[in-house]
Amino acid sequence: MLSNNKKILEHAYYHRYAVGGFNAPNLEIAMAIIEAGAKQKSPVIVESSKSEMHHAGAELLAAIVRRAAEKYNIPISIHLDHGDSYETVREAIEAGYTSVHIDGSGLPFEENMNVTKKVVALAHKHGVSVEGEVGKVLTPKFEGEDSNRSDFFTNPEEAQLFYKETKIDSLAISVGTSHGAYKGETKLDLERISRINHLLGIPLVLHGGSMCPEKQLRQAIFNGVAKVNINTELRLAFTNSIREHLEKNPEEHVPYNFLGPAKEEVKKVVDEKLKLFGSCGKA
Ligand code: G3H
Ligand code: ZN
Numbered sequence: 001m002l003s004n005n006k007k008i009l010e011h012a013y014y015h016r017y018a019v020g021g022f023n024a025p026n027l028e029i030a031m032a033i034i035e036a037g038a039k040q041k042s043p044v045i046v047e048s049s050k051s052e053m054h055h056a057g058a059e060l061l062a063a064i065v066r067r068a069a070e071k072y073n074i075p076i077s078i079h080l081d082h083g084d085s086y087e088t089v090r091e092a093i094e095a096g097y098t099s100v101h102i103d104g105s106g107l108p109f110e111e112n113m114n115v116t117k118k119v120v121a122l123a124h125k126h127g128v129s130v131e132g133e134v135g136k137v138l139t140p141k142f143e144g145e146d147s148n149r150s151d152f153f154t155n156p157e158e159a160q161l162f163y164k165e166t167k168i169d170s171l172a173i174s175v176g177t178s179h180g181a182y183k184g185e186t187k188l189d190l191e192r193i194s195r196i197n198h199l200l201g202i203p204l205v206l207h208g209g210s211m212c213p214e215k216q217l218r219q220a221i222f223n224g225v226a227k228v229n230i231n232t233e234l235r236l237a238f239t240n241s242i243r244e245h246l247e248k249n250p251e252e253h254v255p256y257n258f259l260g261p262a263k264e265e266v267k268k269v270v271d272e273k274l275k276l277f278g279s280c281g282k283a
Pocket of ligand 2: 179208
């Protein structure tokens with residue numbers, strides 16, 4: 001059944017489990033996520049960044065997920081990941097997305113608040129939920145390599161003010177994870193998560209969830225994280241499977257011969273994450 005992140009995440013937050021925000025740029029990955037969720041009776045969030053959304057076409061990607069949501073008896077939302085502007089958010093909402101992330105983390109704090117307020121006004125009018133972001137989740141090699149990574153962590157008091165002013169439904173926080181395939185050792189600031197949770201009392205979102213050590217993830221979920229974003233591990237499963245198939249079968253030219261197995265590999269990763277996040281049986 002079609003849902004939005006607010007409904008999905010409030011249940012997770014109050015029952016101390018997390019829902020996966022899994023990125024999908026195409027039919028195969030979207031259906032791998034949904035089929036894994038259905039098998040485990042788990043809610044799932046199918047999300048796409050601006051580039052992923054444009055790859056498939058916003059309306060078509062939303063239509064795939066919305067149609068699948070009629071067929072499968074689990075809560076499913078279609079979510080814009082790292083929306084970079086009011087215009088991108090509007091495009092997603094018009095295409096039928098049920099949830100959006102407005103990522104103003106590269107802006108000065110006041111500007112981030114202003115654009116987020118505008119997005120909340122638009123989104124809530126359409127029953128669409130909003131994820132805001134305070135602090136910045138870095139890529140492993142970040143611009144100011146000489147500054148301290150924790151300078152970019154979410155400030156709990158700023159986050160509290162941000163929530164009070166914007167009335168977002170969930171908040172993406174920077175607490176030690178990073179985006180992408182090449183991460184150093186991850187060390188989550190678990191106390192910071194607890195402090196933000198204590199001050200805001202809304203579902204928190206952990207970005208850069210791929211390759212995050214399991215024990216730390218479980219602790220983060222216990223401390224208030226209700227959504228964990230996973231992209232890189234799905235991309236690796238999908239592309240490695242295709243690469244291997246084409247290396248073994250250089251004459252291959254029938255797409256479903258390699259897209260089918262690649263989809264199954266993505267499903268295995270999603271299945272493992274649903275178990276780790278504690279969302280199995282919660283649909
Ligand atoms: O927004 C998406 C994520 O934060 C995914 O991060 O590619 O490191 O799993 P990841
Ligand atoms: Zn992210």
